[in-house]
Amino acid sequence: MSVTVPKGFVAAGLHAGIKKSRPDMALLATEDRQPVTCAAVFTQNKFCAPPVSLDRDLLQANGGRAAAVVVNSGNANAGTGAAGLDDARAMGVATARALGIDAAGVLVCSTGIIGTPLPMDVILPAIPKLGAALSVEGGDEAAKGILTTDHVAKEFVVQGDGWTIGGMAKGCGMIAPNMATMLAFLTTDADVPHETLQAMLKTASDATFNTLNVDGATSTNDTAMLFASGRCGAPSDLDGFGRAVEEACRQLTLKMAHDAEGMTRLAHLHVTGAASDAEARTAAKNIAENNLVKCSWYGADPYWGRLLAAAGSAGVALDVDKSFVSYGGIKVAQGGTNCAHDAQALTEHMLGQEFRIEVNLGAGSGQARVIGVDLGPGYIKENSVTS
C-alpha cells in the first residue's frame, strides 16, 4: 500500500497486453474525481516524450491541479512524433470518459521502449476496466502496473502530524533503456498551496532523484508528481512536511538504485573542497559517470587515482597538493599521492554493497553528493540488445 494510504485517493493496476504477462497499466485518481493540487517535475531532455509535453501543458493551463494520472509501461511513447501526442491525448480522453470527468484533469505517463507507436488497440479497451477497478486498496496493483524491468515494486509511506505521504516509483534513470525512465507518483492528504508544494517537490527531487546517477543518461520521460488532496488540512509544521516529502523521495531513490539493472554496488559520493557547490556537482557528475571509476567500484578496487583523474578532467578548480580521497572515512590519498592507511579496514569497506567516498578538491568549501552505481557485465547484458 502506498499512494492510496493518504486520504482521498484510489488506484488500480492491470495487465492490458502491452507486455507479455506482467501488469502494464496503472491509474491513480482522487476518490471524488475532483481535481486537487498537483506538483510535478519533468525530464530536461529536449527529446522529451509526447506525454511529458501534454502534462506540462495541462498543469500549466489548470494552475497545477489534476484529478488523475493514467500510466502505461512497456512503451515510452517517445520518438513517436505528432501521432504520439495524439495517442497520449487519446489515453487522457478515454480515462476522462471512464471517470466521468473533463480530460483537462487527466495526466498521462508512459515508460518503455523508444520509437515505437503505442499499441492503442490494447490500451484503450483496458482503460474502462482500470476505471472500474479503482479502489483504496488498489495502491499495490498500481505500483506493479508502472514497472518495466524493475525486479520489485517500489513503495513508501511516511506519516506526520495528522497527514500521510505515500509514494510509488519505477525504474532508474536510463539504466534499463529498452524500458527507459524513472517515474514517481506521490500523494498526500495534507492541504498545501500549489506554489509551496511545487517548490517542495523540486527541492526534494534535486536532493534525491537528481543525485542518482546510474549512467548519465537523461530519460525522455522522467516524471515525478505529488498530488495533495487536502483532506487532512494544512500541516501544523510545514517545514516538517517538506522534510517528509524529501524523505519519501529519498527512500524511493534508494529503492530504485538498489534495483538498477546490472548493479552490484552503490557508492555514496561526496565531493568536498570545491570552489563552489556548482563545481562540486560538476566534479561529482564527472566522477560518477566515469566508466573507469564505475568499473573499479564493480571490482571493489579503491583505485583513488581514477577518482582524481576524473575530477581533474571535469574542468573545475582542483588543487592536487591540498586534495585528498577517502573511502569509508579511510584516507587513502593526500596531496595527490598515496598515504598510509588501514588496508584491512579499507578492504572490508570496499566489499560492502554500499560504500562512501569523499573526494576533496582542495580548492574551496563547495560540496555536492551523488549516488553512483558500479558498471558490471549485467548492465551490458541488459542494454546491448533491444528486447
Added chain:
Amino acid sequence: MSVTVPKGFVAAGLHAGIKKSRPDMALLATEDRQPVTCAAVFTQNKFCAPPVSLDRDLLQANGGRAAAVVVNSGNANAGTGAAGLDDARAMGVATARALGIDAAGVLVCSTGIIGTPLPMDVILPAIPKLGAALSVEGGDEAAKGILTTDHVAKEFVVQGDGWTIGGMAKGCGMIAPNMATMLAFLTTDADVPHETLQAMLKTASDATFNTLNVDGATSTNDTAMLFASGRCGAPSDLDGFGRAVEEACRQLTLKMAHDAEGMTRLAHLHVTGAASDAEARTAAKNIAENNLVKCSWYGADPYWGRLLAAAGSAGVALDVDKSFVSYGGIKVAQGGTNCAHDAQALTEHMLGQEFRIEVNLGAGSGQARVIGVDLGPGYIKENSVTS
C-alpha cells in the same frame, strides 16, 4: 620501422623489469645527440603526471628543442607527488649522462599504473643499456618498449617530396586504465620552424587523436611529440607536409582504436545540423560517451532513440522535427520518429566492425566528427581490477 626511418634519428627498446617480461622502456634520440625542433601536445587533465609537467617546462625553457625522449611503460609516475617529479628528473639526468648531453635536452614520458612510485632500482640501471643500444634499426624495439596492454605495436611511415615522417604510438585514452595513457612519438627529417611544426601537430591532434573517444576519460599522461631533424631541408609543399602529419596521426589513431581493450566495434560518428561546430562537438562527445549508445553499438542495435536522447541531454540546440539519424547512409529516423528504410541493408551495415552514423540536430550547419567504440564485457573485465 617507424621513428628511425626519417634521417637523423636512432632508437632502442628493452625490458628493464618494470613489467614481468614484455619490453618496458624505450629511448628515441637524434643521431648526433644535438637538440632539434620538437613540437608537443599534452593532456589537459589538471591531475597530470610529473613527467608531463617536466616536459612542458623543458620545452618552454628550450624554445621547443630537444635531443631525446626516454620512456617507461608499466608505471605512469602519476599520483606520485614531489617524489614523482624527482624521479622523472632523475630519469632525464641518467639519460643525459648516457648520451653525454645536457639534461635540459632530454624529455621524459611514463605510462602505466597510477599512484605507485617508479621502480627506480630497475629503471636507472637500464638507461645506460638503452643508450648503448641506440641504432637506426631500433625503431621497432622502441615501439614495443612503450606498449602497455596494447596487443600490437603501432607504427606508421609516410613519405613525401624529399622528406619522411615516422610515428609510433601506444594505448588508447584511458581504455586500459591500469596501464593508462596515449603516447605518440613522431619524427621527420623535414626542416620546419617550431611555431609551424607546433601548429601542425596541434591541428593534426585535434583532428585525429582528440576525435577518438573511448570512454571519455582523460589520461593523466597523454602526450604526442613530433621531432624534426631538418636533415632533408624545408618541404617544397608545406601544406602537403602538414596534411601528411595529420595523416600519420590519423593512421596511429585508427591503430589505437582497433586495439582498444574490450572493443568489438568502432563507430565513425558525424554530428551535423548543429547550431555551431562547438555545439556539434558537445553533442558528439555526449553521444560517444553514452553507455546506452555504446552498449547498442556492442549489440549492433540501430537504436536511434538513444542517439537522439543523448543529443537531447547535451545542452545544445536540437530541433527534433527537423532532425534525422542515419546508419551507413541509411536514414532510420526523420523528425524524431521512425522512417521507412532497407532493414536488410541496415542489418548488414551494423554487423560490420566499423560503422558510420550521422545524427543531424536540425538546428543549423555546425558539424563535428568523433570516433567512438562500443562498450562490451571485455572493457569491464579489463578495468574492474587493478592488475
